[in-house]
Amino acid sequence: MKKFDKVIAITVLVYLVTSLGLLALLRGMNNKSSSEYKVEINKIYLGLVEGTSFAEPDLSSYEFIKSVSFLPESSQTSKGDIEEFYKNTNGLEYEIKPWYNEDKLLGYLRFNYVSRNSHNSILFKVEFMLFIFEAIIISVLFYVRNSILKPFNTLSEMPYELSKGNLKEELKENKNRYFGKFLWGINVLRENLDYHKIKGLKLEKEKKLLLLSISHDIKTPLNTIKLYAKAIEDEVYDTNEKKILAAKQIQEKSLEIENFVKEIIKTSSEDLLEIEVNNSEFYLKDLIDKVIVTYKEKCTLKMIDFIVGDYSNKLVKGDLNRAFEVIGNIIENAFKYGDGKEIKISFYEEDYCQLIKIFNSGETISENEFNHIFDSFYRASNARDKQGNGLGLYICKYIMKKMDGEIFAECEKEGMSFTLVLR
Known part of the structure; x- marks a missing residue:
């Protein structure tokens, strides 16, 4: 200012x-x-x-x-x-x-x-015009100062406060034609961060309680297994019938422990993928236009050929923003793991479904790794020196299923391709 x-x-x-x-x-x-x-x-x-x-x-x-x-x-x-x-x-x-x-x-x-x-009269007229011109310039500068720069100066501190975790300070919304929507978006972001912070603390508490509960529940069958194993080791059982009964008890208690482990995995997966999907209808062109606006220039800067094939503007089922998230995740993976030569989007129709195929050139992965690329927390050998947590494609598959769609991967001769199926 x-x-x-x-x-x-x-x-x-x-x-x-x-x-x-x-x-x-x-x-x-x-x-x-x-x-x-x-x-x-x-x-x-x-x-x-x-x-x-x-x-x-x-x-x-x-x-x-x-x-x-x-x-x-x-x-x-x-x-x-x-x-x-x-x-x-x-x-x-x-x-x-x-x-x-x-x-x-x-x-x-x-x-x-x-x-x-x-x-004199001419010069006075020039003086008057100069005064009017100066008055207009000063008025415009003060308008910019008070209506644009001053509100923006106030807003500039908000992202810093959010980064520090100060999520309680709410910005007062107003009808400012320049920052009204921005204020609304910042407040929504603040509320979401606050919500996820509270949810994270609650989840952390629930996890600790779950671990304490399961630890207590596991102790009983575990002690039973240890007891039967010790008895077998000390040859307490003198007949085969008693030994078989002890083995059955060990097996039953092992199954109990296995069920507890499955429950832990199930609970962790549900908490991880609480993703809201608003299933409705959207036009394919709206989705592709959004992809082009976001990634065309980015590919140009990275000197990657970004090719979008011809398509018919169909009305498809699903969530526009989530579908864009899936495509964006695949393209970002292409930036990370591709060879930086080409990303191509093709379109097909099959059984009243719209297929979107995203191909990127580069080295393929082994067959064993390929079978696990949609698993949670799985990272192939080509991702060792790249940032990530192995959840991208797992989340993509989850979102597509929530939209009553599907996603497939395929190793091709010169790279990898992913095909999205939308109803």
């Missing part, structure tokens, strides 16, 4: 300097004109008084003097002639000098002239 205030101050200063400069120029022109026209009057006057009769001089070489008239000194001069002599002519200024022949007054000479004072 301080830098912008300096810009406003500099603008005002430039205006004042320009305005004062014009006034100084005007004053200098007036002073110059007042001396120049007097020089011309004196020059003409000296030429006239050398004779004894008036003859109108040639004024073509004079800049200021426009005409010269003579009023003779005589008792026969009428009042009308006198009034006409002193009458203003076309707004010109005039100066009157007496004409003497030795000591005798012959009459009066009137010199009609124009001075540069007539330019």
Whole structure:
């Protein structure tokens, strides 16, 4: 804000300097004109008084003097002639000098002239226009300052506060045409972060309780297994029937422990994938346009050929934003694990379904790794030096199933492809 205030101050200063400069120029022109026209009057006057009769001089070489008239000194001069002599002519200024022949007054000479004072009105108009222009500029600068920069300066602290975990400070929403939607989005983000923070703490608490509960429940069958194993080791059972019964008990308790482990895995998966999917309908073009806007320039910067094939604009079922998330995840994986040559999106129709095939060039993975690429927390050998947690494709498959769709992967000769199936 301080830098912008300096810009406003500099603008005002430039205006004042320009305005004062014009006034100084005007004053200098007036002073110059007042001396120049007097020089011309004196020059003409000296030429006239050398004779004894008036003859109108040639004024073509004079800049200021426009005409010269003579009023003779005589008792026969009428009042009308006198009034006409002193009458203003076309707004010109005039100066009157007496004409003497030795000591005798012959009459009066009137010199009609124009001075540069007539330019005053033009300069004043320029000054006025300059003032109006400056007023408009200052008004625009203050509008930008108060309506754009000042609110943005207030908002600029909010992301920093969110990054520190300060999620309770709510921004007051207003009807600002520039930041109204941004304020709403920031508040929604803050609420979501706050919600997930509370949910995370609650989940952490539930996990600890679950671990304590399962630990307690596992102890019983585990102690039973240890007891039977010790008995077998010490040859407590003297018949095969008792040994078989002990083995059956160990097997039953092992199954109990296995069920507990399955319950833990199931609970962890449900908590992990609580993803909301709003199933409705959307046009395929809306999805592809969003993909192109997001990744076309990015691929250009990475010097990757980004090819989008022809398609018919079908109405498909699902969640537009979640479908974009799936495609985005696949393309981001192509950036990470592809060879940076080509990403191609093709379109097919099959059994009233829309198929979107995303191919990226690069090395393929082994058959064993390929069978696990949609598993949670699984990362293939080509991902060792890349950031990630092995959940991207797992989440993609989960989302597609929630949209009553499917996703398939295929190892091709020159790379990998993923095919999305939308109803």
